[in-house]
Amino acid sequence: MTSKDRQIATSRRPFGEGALTTDQGIPVDDTANSLRAGARGPTLLEDFHLREKLMRFDHERIPERVVHARGAGAHGYFQVYEPLDEYTTADFLTDPDTRTPVFVRFSTVQGSRGSTDTPRDVRGFAVKFYTRQGNFDLVGNNMPVFFIQDGIKFPDLVHALKPEPHNEIPQAASAHDAFWDFVTLQPETMHHVIWLMSDRALPRSYRMMQGFGVHTFRLVNGHGHGTFVKFHWKPTLGTHSLVFDEAQLISGRDPDYNRRDLWEAIEAGEYPSWELGLQLIPQERVFELDDIDILDPTKLIPEEVVPVTPVGRLTLDRNPDNFFAETEQAAFCVGNIVPGIDFTDDPLLQARLFSYLDTQLTRLGGPNFTQLPINRPLTPVRNQQQDGLHQDVVPTGRANYHPSSRGGTMQVGPGFVTYPEPVDGPKERKRSETFAEHYWQATLFWNSMAPWEQEHIIAAYRFELGKVGEMTIRVRAVEHLNRIDHDLAVSVARGIGVEEPVKSIDNHGRSSPALSQEQHDGAGSPRTRRVAVLVADGADARVIALLRDACTEVGTSVDLLAATDGTVTTSDGVPMEVTRAMSTTSSVLYDAVVVPSAAADLSADGVAVHFAAEAYKHGKPVGAFGRGLDVLQRAQIPLTTATTDPALIVEEEFTPDFPHTLLTAVSAHRNFDRDVTGIPA
């Protein structure tokens, strides 16, 4: 239990204990019948209980976040490995014995609160550290760059991205004219757009995605010396994605897919963790970074140029007690910064410093949102700020101003000291020349992708642009792609009815291997993965037990799915309980599918056949033995490719090696090199 947990505990009020009362504490004798003039008569205005109950209900909603409205949060802690005094005085980065409490909220960007978890979208990764020097909020995303260079364009970007103004369509989707119109008129977006078209926009789990602070920040040590820094979160379970078709299906089958996954993992004690990594750039070296202005948030610094140094670990180990009170009311502010960390002049960051504080006023109804349990710092708050809606404390004394000789002896300083960077310049609305190039890092990203990643990117551009009605926008998009990579532009053009462009620029050929998800398999762990085993009458209970035991031993869960809920009869004539009926779930909610042998003919069941075909189509491990092979055959899965496909595990009969081979494939996530063009799922 962290100190933040203990602080929040003082605000808990369990449902369902003691006498039912009104908000005024008056005991209620009946909460099911309003006060009426006779049992069949009209309701009386004096019914204070009815009025209060309806008043409270009518005002339960608060404005959703203008972006990042849909999310999920969890509590946890951060611990630094070694003191980082050389770079910073920030307490939570210099004391390895301290577990700093955190609250983390993951989110999608485009959709409204009730939208789905798995659209093609950027994911938010916001961390609130409750440090001994006050709250530090690292409000990042799962992609290291941003669409625009200056925050003044943020409202335009978001308007273009969100549903269109006349009919509020489409929900949680960038595949519409407005978005592509905007980005093709704003070439600085091209780098982030290619990330959005990649599988990074479809995380398999919040627990399996990276996080980035995006901007360059500054660490400041005890001597006042500054070091530029970029923050990276690397998930212990590796970075893994869904495929787009699967993500779209999940949107219908389980719109809460990512938040459920996070919740269930924490409930099961499978605490997700990320390593914090820093890219440290001595101030003197800034101009050695060729072609990169560290103040430009549309550029990353390749890890091969400045390595990421692991410095600590973030662990999430407690689900919130109440979604609204904690996750919804969490107010992240980029301006929440602690001594030892400072901002830079990145113009996107500078605008964010205004926007986050400002938005909370509308969202949380006034300036006292910092008093809410989830936002309250662990450190004492002492100042002369006062009043406003929802003041939750009772300030005492009369010295509500500073300085004062009438009590209120708060001393000012030592405290946060702004890094004394000299600034000088004419007032002008102008962008630096060093921000002018917009394509080379998009090319770098493209060059760094594995062939399957490139295929997915092409398919994504084709899908998105294929939904754009205005041909001129499609043509403009292809022109931009032609400046990123000619072959990419040609492949996309062919899919969207646009004339192939003429090659105009040579690809620079540089790459950054660390950008490919093939490099991000992490520990290659089978932990928390989900395997579906399709069973029918005549299944061999012994074999299924062996399979299940092997899986549970390494933290992989197994669901037994049958044509109907209830039981199937094993080959020994004994009833075996199934987890659920196949028809109530879907292959897209599992990481692998196994079809063991059974007396009953599962290959005649279209649901089972589709289950296997779909899993195969999505690159998942698919295993079968004995009569289970018939299901794979009906699914048109080419069994002969098993010799070269490590995720297609087919055997005439079950062997003791089967579970091991399956779990190795599960650990590797998917086989995206599989040719699935002919599979009809």
Ligand code: HDD
């Ligand atoms: Fe933002 C929310 C991340 C640029 C204005 N943003 C928000 C959240 C995340 C980010 C993760 C959700 C926080 C939560 O869970 O409550 N935003 C980013 C990143 C950016 C970025 C990584 C670029 C590097 N944002 C950005 C700009 C502006 C905003 C340029 C405005 C100038 N963002 C907001 C906001 C939100 C927000 C309107 C909506 C809800 C909130 O702040 O609390 O103020």
